[in-house]
Amino acid sequence: MASWNREIVVLMLQFLKEANYMESMHRLEKESGFFFNTEYFGEKILAGEWDEVETYLSGFTKLDDNGYSTRIFFEIRKQKYLEALDRQDRAKAVEILYKDLAFLSTSEEGLYKEMTLLLILPNFRLNQNLSTYGDIENARSIVLEAVKRLIEANPLFHEKLIYPTLRTSxxxxxxxxxxxxxxxxxxxxxxxxxxxxxxTDHTCPNPNGGAVAANAGALANWMADAPAVVIPASMFLPQNQVPILKRLRTPPATPGIVDYENPDHERTKRLRPAPWSLEDLPTKPAMALHQGSTVTSMDFHPMQNTLLLVGSVTGEITLWELSVREKLVSRPFKIWDTDNRTLPFQVESHAGAVNDLAFANLDKKVYVVTCGDDRLIKVWDVSGWKQFITFEGHDAPVYSVCPHQKENNQCTTMLYSADGTRLFSCGKSEDGDSFLVEWNDSEVSIKRKYFGCSKKLTGAAQFDSSKNHFLAVGEDGQIKFWDMDKINVLTSTDAEGGLPALPRLRFNKEGDLLAVSTADEGFKILANEAGFKSLGVVPVASVSSLVRPSPMLTGVAASSSRIDESADKPQPRQLAEILDPSHCRQVTLPDTTGSSTKDVRLLYMNSGVGILALGINGIQRLWKWVKSEENPDGKATTTVAPQLWQPDSGVLITNDVSRVNLEGSTPCMALAKNDLYVMSAVGGTASLLNMLTFKVMKKFLQPPPASTILAFHPQDHFIIAIGMDDSMIRIQNLQTYVIIANLNGHKERITGLSFSTTLNILVSSGADAQLSVWSLYTWEKRKSVAIQMPAGKPASGDTRVQFHVDQIHVLAVHETQLAIFDASKMNCVRRWIPQDSLSAPISSAVFACNSKLIYTAFRDGNIGVFDADSLRLRCRISPSAYFPQGSQGLSPLVVAANPKDPNQFAIALNDGSIKVIEPTEAEAM
Incomplete structure (x- = not known):
């Protein structure tokens, strides 16, 4: 049990952080010594809280533990000493020297004497070794960086610096x-x-004084007794209808199952009472997800409303967690241990398509029932994901299953309402017309026939029920809804388009989410207000595609059971357009250098307080926002202009461009995650620059070949990936100059590099329109795919790549298209080609910091704001909104997104100007 202490503490730390008990969290970190919070430690150093710095550090190491620890304490106490001298507090400086730095008097006597002599200098910067010491803020940043390196190298901190990946709460x-x-x-x-x-160990007492015996053979009887429901030949039923085994419905109140994570769990225990309205129907798209193959069946977990099980035509079964848009169980029905990233076992599914699947909650255990083209019905034990039982006997493929429990007796039927009291079926008649009816299951007769179903279907429509009140049928590329107690169509929706002729669909238990299959091998989740809350998604205000209510809702009798087809046509989404400067906030970055340079690389600092630009002539410029009354946070904003930062010497920061053909060079620039180092090159030698001192630390990579793209390793800022103009990628350690690997696989120069620490891969792109995937462990190429070019377009030109925040999907940007790839398979899941008002070639595009939007610049000056999930255009910013009046020949070259504010981006124009733009939230979102 003692070995569990670390894991238990980790869970407690997560809880304390989520509950905002930050002081308790840091105290537990220190007292347990299991996890060193580098971010908190760094904040205290930058704030100069030296007592708390040493108190926190003492929970993990002592001064004399090893050489690394001694050096850490020395760097901290030296800075503390110099700060006292800087503010002319000699008494405090003497106290630090003789108390905190006394250990140097025996081990480093010369150094101790030199530090003592600083007391007699009017300014310690007169000491040659301290002549470059800047202001206190910059000095603390340098100390923090040095201490971080020592901590990372200290063996006492190994396995204590990386917090385990946990799901929320x-x-x-x-x-x-x-x-x-x-x-x-x-x-x-x-x-x-x-x-x-x-x-305490607990069992609930039986109010009747006796125990309820479990039905040990319930599961077998449930399937074995399936033919017990016999339908007389005289009953109205299409003669060629295959018996439909339909949707699982668990008992309306599963005893003892409560989810305390959800503050609304009281709501989830009961059905919503009347009155009801159209707002209760989940008709607004909340998200679109890509399965990778045609979806044939879906079912929500009976207890966890955001878990969706999806079956596809390939026989693949996938379990999705919708709240985080993650696949928990993936093809080919492999169950992954998400903590250890291991494959405990593999389960064979069906030979051919999985036609239907459903959860079953029987005898206090959860099962999954599947059926397929192989004429089999299989039952899986969810606790171990083992095949529990297989049922044979069908002479044709099985298309639908419905485990249903009524008074502890299992039977297989069509579709019951949520409370198990009403029975419905949906099918196709002999002449091909679909029908939807309600049955009187005690008398085995039709109770009600619903009107509005389509004529002459090519296949069977799927339907489902919600909250004992609504029925939904997928047909004609839309979803139609009925009130169970009324025979005419209530309303319908096309879910903003993209549905197949016969979409598959499924409500969750609460009826606030509706899963609908799409024509592009994926599915959409429709939601009502409660559903959006459960998903943690804010609904987007737009023109709804919901079709107007049927005449029955307005009190006018329907003249015909046939739906007005003109009403079924989807209404177009309104496109937000920004045509005037007053419709968006913007600021032009000031330039007092007098240099006319065309900036072709543009980066925000990772802290969000500055912008760095690299021009075609090798000049680097840095703008920073400072704290002021108008900008108390000191963050990038359009309300005030930033300041152009320059070295004290006034000399511009310039890359070595001697003997470089600037017209044929490709400028490149990369910023380390800690904002302390920037590496850049313009066709010549690459330079590593210290952002605090504006001094070049190192020069290397003398061409040829010349570097064309740079990317720091996200977990080690001393390792950098360098794309070359000879199609090679070099992985190099900047500290030791050691070349770790040379990657060969492209045919043209490298134009894009992006790391994923989740998949442990590097994705590269080249001017050959190829994307390649490389392992971060072995640096071997895993896969290479070609970007599909529009007809008549050559497979050439720069392609940029950038990972989504989920570290799974990657954006590829080419002048001819935007494309989203699933990097785990490297298959294209979305693509958009310039069209209509945005028909000019694309010059640059980036994800917003939360990856919900994509900012795209076009060569004609237009800027498009796209939804990142669907690549649907949300907003167009016209050149007239941000170009100066009377400007001619202006064009955007590169766009950069603010790493802290998803509603802000910067854009560099070909006249050398840079603008920061913030569309108003209503326009952009």
Missing amino acids: RLRTLISQSLNWQHSFCNNPRPNPHIKTLF
Whole structure:
């Protein structure tokens, strides 16, 4: 059990952070010594809180533990000493010298004497070794960087610097699961068990004084007795209808199952009472996800409303967590241990398509039932994902299953309402017309026939019910809704387009989410207001594609059961257009250097307080926002202009461009994650610049070949990937000059590099329109794919790549298109080609910092703001909104996104000017 202490503390730290008990969290970090919070430690150094710095550090190491520890304490105390001297506090300086730095008097006597002599100098910067000492703020940043390097090298800190990857609220989740697990053993569980019952081993008493015996053969009887429902030949039923085994519905109140993670769990335990309205229907698209193959069946988890199980035509079964848009279980039905990234086992699914699947909650256990083209029905035990039982006997493919429990007797039927009291079926008649009916299951007769279904379908429509009140059918490329108690169509939606002729669909248990398959091998999630909250998504205000209500809702009798097809046509989304400067906030960066340079590389500092530009002539310029009354945070903003920073000498920071043909060179620039170093080159020698002192630290990479693209390793700023104009990629350590690897695989110069630490890969792009994937461990090429070019366009030109914040999807930008690739498979999941008002070639595009938007600049001056998930154009910014009046021949060259503010971006124009733009939120979003 002692070996679990670290993991338990990690869970506690996550809980304390999420609860905002920050002081307690840092105290636990220090007292346990399991996790060193580098970010907190750095904040205290930059704030000059030296007592707290040493107190926190003492929880992990002592002064004399090893040489690294001694050096760490020395750097901290030296800075503390110099700051006292800088503010002319001699008494404090003497105290630090004789108390905190006394250990030097025996081990480093010469150094100790030199530091003592600083007391007699009017300014310690007169000492030659301290002549470059800048202001206190910059000095603290340098000390922080040095201390971080020592901590990373110190073996006492190994395995203490990287916080384990946990899903949100993991401790709460485990407690909720434990509560559910404990009460699953109760013979008569309470409907709302209290969390305090976890304090001791617990069983719920039986109010009747006796235990309810479990039906050991329930699962086998449930399937074996399936033919027990016999339909007389005289009953109205299409003669050629295949018996439909339909949708799983668990009992309306599964005893003892409560999710304490959800503050609205009281709502989830009961069905919503009347009255109801159209707003209760989930009709607004919340997200679109790509499965990779045609979706044939879906089902939501009976207890966790954002878990969706998806079956596809390839036999693949995938479990999605919609709240984070992640695949938890993936093809080919492989169950992954997400903590250890291992594959415990592999489960064979069906031979051919998986036609339907459903969760079943039987005998206090969760199962998944699947059926497919191989004429089999399989039942899987979810706890171990093992095949529990297989049912044979069908002479044709099985298309639908519906495990249903009624009074503890299992049967297989069509579709029941959520409370198990009403039975519905949907099918196709002998002449090809679809129908939707309600059955009286006690008398085995039709109770109600619904009007509005389509004529002459080529296949079978799928349907589902929600909250004992609504029915939904997917047909004609849309979703139609009925009130269970009314025979005419209530309303319909096309989900903003992209649905197949017969979309598959499924409600979740709460009825606030509706999963709908799409024609592009994916699915959409439609939601109502409650559904958006459960997904953590803010609904986008737009012109709804919801079709107007049927005449029955307005009190006018329907003259015909046939739907007005003109009403089914989707209404176009309104496109926000910014045509005037007053419709967006903007500021032009000032330039007092007098240099006319065309900036072709543009970067925000990772802290979000500055912008760095590199011109075609090798000149680098840095702008920083400073704290002021108008800008108290000192962050990048359009309300005030930033200051142009220059070295004290006034000399411009310029790359070595001697003997370089500037017309044929490719400028490149990369900024380290800590904002302290920038590396750049313009066809010649590459320079590593210290951002604090504006001094060139190193020069290397003398051409040929010349560097064309640079990217720092996200986890080690001493390692950099360098793309060359000879199509090679070099991986090099900047500290030791050691070349780690040379990667060969492209045919033309390298134009794009992007790392994914989640997939542990490097994605590269070249002027050959190829994307290549390289392993970060072995630096071997895993895969290479070609970007699909529009007809008549050559496979050439610069291609830039950038990873989405999920570190799974990667954006590829070419003058002919925007393309989103799933980097785990390197298949293209979305593509947009310039068209209509945005038909000019693309010059640059980047994700917003939250990866929900893509800012795209076009050569004619237009800027497009795209939805990153669907590549749907949300907003167009006209050149007239940000070009100076009367300007001719202006064109945007490169766009950069603010790393802290998703609604701000910067753009460099070919006249050398740089503008920071903030579309108003209503326009951009």
